[in-house]
Amino acid sequence: MGIVCERVGYTYALPRGKSLTTLQNISFSVATGEFVALVGPSGCGKSTLLKLMADLLPVTEGAIRFTDAGSNRLQVGMVFQQFGVYPWLNVLDNVLIGLESYSISLAEKRERAYETIKSVHLSGFESAYPHQLSGGMQQRVNIARALVSQAPILLMDEPFGSLDAQTRLLMQEELMMIWESERKTVVYVTHDIDEALLLSDRVLVMSHRPGIIKADITVPISRPRHLNDIDNPTVRELRWQIWNLLDLKNDLPPQTQHG
Amino acid sequence: MELTRLKKRSTASNPTRLTLPNNGMIGWLLIAAVVIGFLLVWEHASQTRMISRLFYPPPSVIAQTLSKWFTTTEWQEILLPTLRRLAGGFVFGMLIGYVGGLFIGYSATLYRYADPILSFIHPMPKIALLPLALVVFGLGDTPHRIVIGLAAFFPMVINTTAGVRAINPNYFAIGKVYHVRPLTVFRRVLIPGSLPSVVSGLRLSFNSSFVITIAIELNSARDGLGHVVWLAWETMRTEYLFAGVFLIALIGVIATSILRYLHRSILRWQT
Numbered sequence: 001m002g003i004v005c006e007r008v009g010y011t012y013a014l015p016r017g018k019s020l021t022t023l024q025n026i027s028f029s030v031a032t033g034e035f036v037a038l039v040g041p042s043g044c045g046k047s048t049l050l051k052l053m054a055d056l057l058p059v060t061e062g063a064i065r066f067t068d069a070g071s072n073r074l075q076v077g078m079v080f081q082q083f084g085v086y087p088w089l090n091v092l093d094n095v096l097i098g099l100e101s102y103s104i105s106l107a108e109k110r111e112r113a114y115e116t117i118k119s120v121h122l123s124g125f126e127s128a129y130p131h132q133l134s135g136g137m138q139q140r141v142n143i144a145r146a147l148v149s150q151a152p153i154l155l156m157d158e159p160f161g162s163l164d165a166q167t168r169l170l171m172q173e174e175l176m177m178i179w180e181s182e183r184k185t186v187v188y189v190t191h192d193i194d195e196a197l198l199l200s201d202r203v204l205v206m207s208h209r210p211g212i213i214k215a216d217i218t219v220p221i222s223r224p225r226h227l228n229d230i231d232n233p234t235v236r237e238l239r240w241q242i243w244n245l246l247d248l249k250n251d252l253p254p255q256t257q258h259g
Numbered sequence: 260m261e262l263t264r265l266k267k268r269s270t271a272s273n274p275t276r277l278t279l280p281n282n283g284m285i286g287w288l289l290i291a292a293v294v295i296g297f298l299l300v301w302e303h304a305s306q307t308r309m310i311s312r313l314f315y316p317p318p319s320v321i322a323q324t325l326s327k328w329f330t331t332t333e334w335q336e337i338l339l340p341t342l343r344r345l346a347g348g349f350v351f352g353m354l355i356g357y358v359g360g361l362f363i364g365y366s367a368t369l370y371r372y373a374d375p376i377l378s379f380i381h382p383m384p385k386i387a388l389l390p391l392a393l394v395v396f397g398l399g400d401t402p403h404r405i406v407i408g409l410a411a412f413f414p415m416v417i418n419t420t421a422g423v424r425a426i427n428p429n430y431f432a433i434g435k436v437y438h439v440r441p442l443t444v445f446r447r448v449l450i451p452g453s454l455p456s457v458v459s460g461l462r463l464s465f466n467s468s469f470v471i472t473i474a475i476e477l478n479s480a481r482d483g484l485g486h487v488v489w490l491a492w493e494t495m496r497t498e499y500l501f502a503g504v505f506l507i508a509l510i511g512v513i514a515t516s517i518l519r520y521l522h523r524s525i526l527r528w529q530t
Contacts, residue, residue, distance in 0.1 A: 056432050078436045083429035088451035088528045097447070101438035129528045149437055 360419020
């Protein structure tokens with residue numbers, strides 16, 4: 001299943017008749033099985049775009065369509081950066097949420113959940129509560145829930161943003177392996193350029209107020225990838241190209257420029 | 260309060276916390292020694308008339324009064340009416356507050372209308388409503404229970420509402436993404452997510468309705484602990500007064516420890 005965004009905009013109402021446009025005229029498409037990264041400064045609306053795709057917010061302008069829509073019960077699975085696992089449910093129950101809409105027996109649900117928990121290397125932690133797990137393990141639960149739901153599209157909102165550097169690398173490597181075997185369509189929001197280059201087939205660079213897409217860059221690294229694949233001159237140059245596109249210096253508030 | 264806190268610290272699972280060795284036991288012994296010492300001094304002073312025996316009857320006399328209450332049927336007119344009133348009002352007001360709070364917290368529209376009204380009435384001491392309740396519901400125990408129920412209702416509805424509203428929006432978003440049925444969202448997100456705040460609401464709700472129960476009994480009941488204490492003051496039967504106050508304190512302590520236990524066992528998923 002792929003995604004097509006056509007002139008998508010998002011404007012929300014503020015008190016006293018004002019309104020704020022956070023996204024404007026966003027058009028791009030993601031092919032089935034493609035891994036696309038959305039990179040941009042904080043506040044550029046990349047998370048909003050993801051929420052629009054997940055139907056968590058209403059699209060106020062344009063349209064978002066899914067292509068090759070199969071007979072899937074669920075179209076998107078989502079992984080949040082924070083507050084993505086229910087602290088009052090154990091690992092198994094957290095993962096089972098991904099199967100809530102399926103009308104299969106509980107035994108079957110549990111079997112699938114156990115299998116998925118195993119695939120994210122959390123076997124043995126089924127009855128553990130999130131507060132007993134590390135940040136990385138909590139994100140594995142989050143990913144397991146999205147995987148077990150069998151949604152063909154995976155929306156990830158800075159899933160490893162709050163992990164320490166080493167855990168992040170480990171999780172990136174594992175995500176690559178999962179993607180290699182499942183070939184889901186992934187839209188991955190991040191503000192980490194290296195992460196975007198390492199993981200994705202294409203990087204969409206956004207800028208903000210209102211959010212627009214500045215560039216659509218294809219990452220020239222072959223699959224399967226390894227962590228050191230981004231350590232070559234071509235990719236390094238690409239990194240600076242994206243950095244310049246982000247134009248963070250001009251995003252500083254005026255008082256800082258004058259002062 | 261200090262007693263239970265000391266105990267809790269000694270049984271806490273976190274061994275890195277700075278504590279004196281075995282301070283739980285020492286704490287208990289120390290407290291027991293202080294209390295027994297105080298009672299002995301009081302007993303002696305009262306028996307030898309160093310302090311007024313009329314104002315401060317010896318603890319042994321107070322203990323005899325208590326044992327007399329519970330060996331005869333007297334407790335049925337002293338303790339039982341208080342518990343009955345309290346339970347009736349508290350359970351009723353608390354439950355309505357809880358269910359109401361779940362809905363008010365969940366629905367933004369409902370919240371917009373309910374919040375100003377609740378915030379306006381909540382700070383008011385509910386005992387001030389007793390005369391009005393007497394006018395509306397007549398004499399008897401109904402107006403009492405209504406006022407006690409109101410006292411239980413407000414902390415509960417406000418804490419439950421706050422608890423639901425404090426649930427991170429992501430937890431609802433996950434439910435939406437995976438097409439979780441509304442009833443399941445209620446059961447798996449709304450109820451557990453609001454529980455921390457609900458449990459503290461429960462404690463406030465109990466305290467509030469207990470205070471009102473005793474206040475009502477002091478003022479306008481013909482039985483119950485509050486009534487006994489007030490009558491004891493009017494007739495200068497101070498051993499009744501002390502015995503009554505002791506029982507009131509005991510009810511508070513027992514209820515608090517039950518609620519504390521509940522808190523710990525329900526909220527095991529919290530760190």
